[in-house]
Amino acid sequence: MTRARFTTSAGTRALHRSWxxxxxxxxxxxxxxxxxxxxxxxxxxNGEHICSVAxxxxxxxxxxVEAAQAAFDSGDWAKSSPVARSLVLxxxxxxxxxxxxKLAQIESLQTGRALRxxxxxxxxxxxxxxxxxxxxxxxxxxxxxxxGKLLNYVQRVPLxxxxxxxxxxxxxxIAVKKIAPALAAGNSVxxxxxxxxxxxxLEFAEIAAEAGVPSGVFSVLSxxxxxxxxxxxxxxxxxxxxxxxxxxxxxxxxxIVGSNLAAYTAELGGKxxxxxxxxxxxxxxxxxxxxxxxVASGQTCVxxxxxxxxxxxxxxxxxxxxxxxxxxxxxxxxxxxPESTMGSVISTRHLERIEGMLxxxxxTVLAGGTRLSGLSPLDGFDFSKGSFLxxxxxxxxEVNDEIWQEEVFGPVVVVKRFTDEQEGIALANAxxxxxxxxxWTSDLSRAHRVSAEIEAGLVWINTHHRNDPSSPWGxxxxxxxxxxxxxxxxxAYSQSKSTIVNVASAEENRRNDDWFAEVGSARRYG
Numbered sequence: 001m002t003r004a005r006f007t008t009s010a011g012t013r014a015l016h017r018s019w020x021x022x023x024x025x026x027x028x029x030x031x032x033x034x035x036x037x038x039x040x041x042x043x044x045x046n047g048e049h050i051c052s053v054a055x056x057x058x059x060x061x062x063x064x065v066e067a068a069q070a071a072f073d074s075g076d077w078a079k080s081s082p083v084a085r086s087l088v089l090x091x092x093x094x095x096x097x098x099x100x101x102k103l104a105q106i107e108s109l110q111t112g113r114a115l116r117x118x119x120x121x122x123x124x125x126x127x128x129x130x131x132x133x134x135x136x137x138x139x140x141x142x143x144x145x146x147x148g149k150l151l152n153y154v155q156r157v158p159l160x161x162x163x164x165x166x167x168x169x170x171x172x173x174i175a176v177k178k179i180a181p182a183l184a185a186g187n188s189v190x191x192x193x194x195x196x197x198x199x200x201x202l203e204f205a206e207i208a209a210e211a212g213v214p215s216g217v218f219s220v221l222s223x224x225x226x227x228x229x230x231x232x233x234x235x236x237x238x239x240x241x242x243x244x245x246x247x248x249x250x251x252x253x254x255x256i257v258g259s260n261l262a263a264y265t266a267e268l269g270g271k272x273x274x275x276x277x278x279x280x281x282x283x284x285x286x287x288x289x290x291x292x293x294x295v296a297s298g299q300t301c302v303x304x305x306x307x308x309x310x311x312x313x314x315x316x317x318x319x320x321x322x323x324x325x326x327x328x329x330x331x332x333x334x335x336x337x338p339e340s341t342m343g344s345v346i347s348t349r350h351l352e353r354i355e356g357m358l359x360x361x362x363x364t365v366l367a368g369g370t371r372l373s374g375l376s377p378l379d380g381f382d383f384s385k386g387s388f389l390x391x392x393x394x395x396x397x398e399v400n401d402e403i404w405q406e407e408v409f410g411p412v413v414v415v416k417r418f419t420d421e422q423e424g425i426a427l428a429n430a431x432x433x434x435x436x437x438x439x440w441t442s443d444l445s446r447a448h449r450v451s452a453e454i455e456a457g458l459v460w461i462n463t464h465h466r467n468d469p470s471s472p473w474g475x476x477x478x479x480x481x482x483x484x485x486x487x488x489x490x491x492a493y494s495q496s497k498s499t500i501v502n503v504a505s506a507e508e509n510r511r512n513d514d515w516f517a518e519v520g521s522a523r524r525y526g
Contacts, residue, residue: 071216
């Protein structure tokens with residue numbers, strides 16, 4: 001099969017490849033792709049065509065699910081020893097590690113995100129595979145205490161065929177976070193990546209096959225969410241669905257999953273508050289808030305979108321924060337330039353959605369607010385060819401305004417002043433979302449006290465967006481259900497199985513366990 005080719009043109013590197021999906025063990029040939037709709041993957045930074053990906057049709061979905069079920073039933077992976085699966089995951093981690101430079105460049109091309117971000121982010125992905133490889137070697141079954149002469153040992157067994165729907169903003173990161181525990185637990189895994197950024201997940205499938213993941217155990221179905229994704233999660237053979245998406249999509253798919261009595265994990269929307277107290281180290285807070293708000297061009301579910309600053313430092317914080325915003329803006333350029341600070345948003349359509357929200361807001365825009373269209377002062381890159389919005393800062397916003405309540409999913413923040421601790425907590429919780437939150441303070445007691453009161457599944461203190469394979473990740477309220485990462489994710493991709501063994505002698509059984517004996521004392525029940 002043709003591997004990705006990179007060529008150099010006009011000082012930049014471009015990807016030339018045609019994918020003929022779906023991927024289940026092997027990519028379909030060009031002949032096999034005939035009659036399928038083709039998805040055109042475009043670089044949002046310059047509008048250039050990257051590649052074509054064949055969208056899976058109904059037959060592809062059904063065949064892939066059936067192949068995954070057959071692979072599960074064969075037991076080649078599902079019933080292999082934990083040590084055997086651990087070895088494959090470790091090999092996969094090393095192969096992934098060696099492919100990071102290429103994958104980071106592809107990720108930058110298909111998302112428009114800055115290459116420096118993608119190199120840093122993807123460089124950590126082998127950790128997830130290593131973590132679950134280690135977990136397989138250290139996580140043990142247990143013996144439950146029972147009454148009588150019974151031995152009850154409890155094991156974790158896989159669920160079966162599981163489906164994962166992944167988004168465009170962190171295409172490979174979010175996929176690997178889901179794939180690693182699912183494979184470790186012994187499931188057959190089918191991933192439907194975003195049609196906007198499917199390439200690195202398809203590449204990862206090739207790497208997984210090279211590492212020794214059996215055919216049918218890990219498959220990728222490219223396609224649109226409303227068709228391919230919905231059909232996949234509707235299949236009755238799917239025993240778990242794990243998605244990262246918007247809240248409305250989460251509700252829609254959740255109703256389908258529930259009707260099939262399958263398990264469900266959903267990381268949904270967010271509108272993360274960052275509460276900055278008077279005693280915070282000011283420069284650290286400014287730098288931390290800028291990272292929280294503008295990394296990935298604000299396209300993260302935990303993006304610091306609501307900046308809540310205490311009154312005594314509000315003016316100085318805002319002054320320094322605007323300086324930082326200007327610095328970021330001045331150093332935006334070609335996302336493939338390692339010196340570029342921030343890339344584009346994912347598409348023109350997405351940019352237009354953001355602009356619509358900005359046109360309806362009633363606050364005061366202090367920075368940004370309109371798309372970039374000139375040449376970059378950093379490297380002369382032509383912003384007008386892409387979907388670029390500079391960091392945008394808005395003040396004088398009410399808590400019931402759309403721009404405060406709804407997820408923008410772009411580099412747009414609102415800043416609001418508060419007076420005392422309780423007001424800061426109330427403003428932080430004035431949202432239907434509850435995924436991530438940040439607190440900046442030098443007061444250790446306050447940090448723990450406020451964290452306990454904030455309604456979010458993740459709270460960072462004097463930092464933001466820290467993530468680790470061992471650390472549970474998920475939200476409260478309308479930000480979703482279930483958790484990624486850690487032992488929780490492994491358990492969510494497996495189920496307990498009790499084996500209860502009567503270890504009494506035959507003589508004891510004859511004497512004590514004849515429930516319907518004609519004579520004798522009362523017998524034990526259960």
